[in-house]
Amino acid sequence: MAVKKFMYINRKAPYGTVYALESLEVVLIAAAFEQAVSVAFLDDGVYQLLQGQQPQAVGMKNFSATFRALGDYDVRHIYVEQESLQARGLCAADLMPLTYEDEADDYQEKSSIHLVSRQALTALIAEHDVVLSF
Amino acid sequence: MLHIVNKSPFERTALQSCLQHALAGDAILLIEDAVVGALAGSCVAAELQAALADKSLYALAPDLQARGLAPERLLAGIETVDYADFVDLSVAHERNQSWL
């Protein structure tokens, strides 16, 4: 099977619409297909990664915990756009600590989240074969 | 890269975000409600004008027609295309991104 580079684009906040939840389900399935998977959070998408979400308050399921499982599915390239965080008064410390175990480095736990500039993210997206937006 | 924007720039930030992430040589296609952003004299015209310097901009003609927007009213430099041209644009650009 060919290996393509998949980039998942998340631009929407969670809970107000279903896109955040259902796009995460696609990411997990793609990981199972052994494709090269990157996930980008920009614009309001950055809110999907905030710590301390309590959607039970609005009667919804807390799926943010699923983000923590991404490392187990070998999804270790999670890009968060710096300008999007800054515009929203957020910083890296506000985000969930998502990690993976690097088998090439004695299974050391490393951060899956990479803060990138808009310019860097643009270049990264352009390197991917398939860009899926939700 | 072919960027596809389908929401009005007066309603959503998709077009703005697209312009901020597009590279020289990219194509930006406005479809559905996004075509309203293609008119000359709007408050987004300056941004689109700047983009025209190194990117190609297109508006889907059937969507303009649907909304009663005459092609003569478009910002100069924005090309109108039909669905067949839309397909051709997707062939010409190896990658595409829908700004949803």
Add this chain to the structure above:
Amino acid sequence: MKYIVMVNEGPYQHQAADTALQFVRAALAKGHTMVRVFFYHDGVNNGTALATPPKDDRQLQRAWSEFAAQHALDLVICVAAAQRRGIADDKEAKRHHLAAANLAPGFRIAGLGQLIAGCIEADRTLVFGD
């Protein structure tokens, strides 16, 4: 070129389903092929057999069914999204003890793997959504 088209919105609510259908028509007219049309999120509602839109408007759900038959298109409705929104074929209806099945002709229900496999096989992936 081989295409996979992803439809993320339901019929009538958003123009996405209309634009997708027009794009697929134009692509096929130019001699390109469709690996699959994959319906996700509310896009699964394009596959209901129970819609009765006003006769003087386009019949979107039926248009997909008829177009699929004419061109042997593979129209796939995501099973998880369909379960959330109440679109079921006979198998799903039986499995979940539903009162009835309502999947329109020409569509089939399958998992997200079909989307990924389609993106791998196709030369171009197009997404129509909100």
